[in-house]
Amino acid sequence: MNDLNDISLSEIIKLVKSKKISSVELANHFINNIKKGKKLNSFITTCFDQTIKDSKNFDKKQNFDGLLPGIPIAVKDLFCTKNIKTTAGSKILENFVPTYESTVTNNLWEEGAILLGKLNCDEFAMGSSNETSFFGNVINPLENNFVPGGSSGGSATALAASLTPATIGTDTGGSIRQPASFTGTVGLKPTYGLCSRWGIVAFASSLDQAGPMTKNVEDCALMLEAISGYDKKDSTSINRKKENYSKNLKRTIKGIKIGIPKEYRVDNMPKEIDQLWKNGIDILKKSGAKIIDISLPHTKYALPTYYIVAPAEASSNLARYDGIKYGYRSKKGNNLIEMYEHTRAEGFGDEVKRRVLIGTYVLSSGYYDAYYLKAQKVRKLIKGDFDNSFREVDAILTPSTPSSAFKIGEKANDPISMYLNDIFTVPVNLAGLPAISIPAGKDHKGHPLGLQLITKALDEQKILNIAFAMEKEIDFKQSLNRWWE
């Protein structure tokens, strides 16, 4: 049944609904792929016995009402799953077994999906290459020794390698869109507040959003529809009617106004990225869109702002790891304070420590105004840039990343060069907007490159419709020889 690797989630659902394949057969197919895909290191935990039990149960009941009937799905290991280990890629949560289920994963199961396992990610989602995970690097299925991006690197690899038919990740500064771009897949970061954050291991609460990662735009609409919705358990959840993104999906470009921000043409940007962007603009023009040059003047301040706001929030969120209520506890230390200090020194990896220290510093007495308050003010200006632009245009087109996937270790010793990866994705999180990355071409090595579409808040349907039309024109083809099997 090798063709199951080449078809989309939506096509798989059709096979299930027309009873051409059972849920158990599907589960066995993906379990088999996962077992043969160990080299990619994309899974931290699997729960195959439960998967088979649940899919047998589905086949017995034959209830096809949900959006994802009997579909096995693996999720990023940042979503708490009841009675299934949830590590956030960290030693400090190595043995943590939640007694509750995150809202977005619960939404998946309510729609008929079945859990395959938990996917590797950067520790506490802090990273852009999946190299900060306590559970080791994830390999990009495009080529051995290349990173899949991060922090949702395990999700991107498992999806691209067909170890799961679709998945979900989280995006604080690009953690869905950048790995999607690096693996030739589709990734959407929804509007802040569209998907509940309840039960997701927190990194930076004013920026974190869950979102779908899929093989095409149609699947993306379906998955977004499944996971989004108001949740009273998340105080920043937006209370509005659930939308039928998949039903309302239609290819729309004609007459749409697309903004091209000049500030995204950064120094030293590879020619291939510039060319990719131009190709995207040409496609939109040919399909009847109106291209408008715009300016987002504070773009260059987005990364410095992010690297104050995100670590500040992270240092507060990660204060909960004290070795008492849950998680790892060090055996060292002669008193309570020393126990805390050793627990956190042994339990956190280097990147997490860097960010907790930076966050603590920028929030500390005497520095708060100079750093944190300043960053919140600049954040206001960055959001203002977008607000102004969306009075003029429907959507903004940019490259997703300043490069294609890089080699493992290439940027690991220089935090700043790693941070620069997120230069095109971070502004969107600061402004709370939705953005999608779709595969749009390949570089000279044959590695995928993505284009990003951004709209104003809650315009997900418009993003999906434009992306759906562009996808058809771009006609991106991924060819994987499954070298890892």
Added chain:
Amino acid sequence: MPIDKNQVKKVAKLSRISLDDSKLESLSKDLVSILNFVEELNKLDTNEIKPLTSVIDKSLDTRDDTVSDGQIKDQILKNSPEKNEDFFIVPKVVD
């Protein structure tokens, strides 16, 4: 130099992370480069700008202060690294 080694030690203390002296050098270097990177913001005059604390155009939801669950003692204690009947066990805090 936005931060020196002594300040790094102080911040580590505030963060409750014990720091090996062997790691202090490289960590300080990293923190200096990150703080230099964010210095860029000082080029902007933001005197008249109000800070943005939430991207959502609403105030946080409130709810009645009532009990909505309970009797989940076992769940709360389940993941504790050290417990004894109904209690979390911590190192001795009073002499």
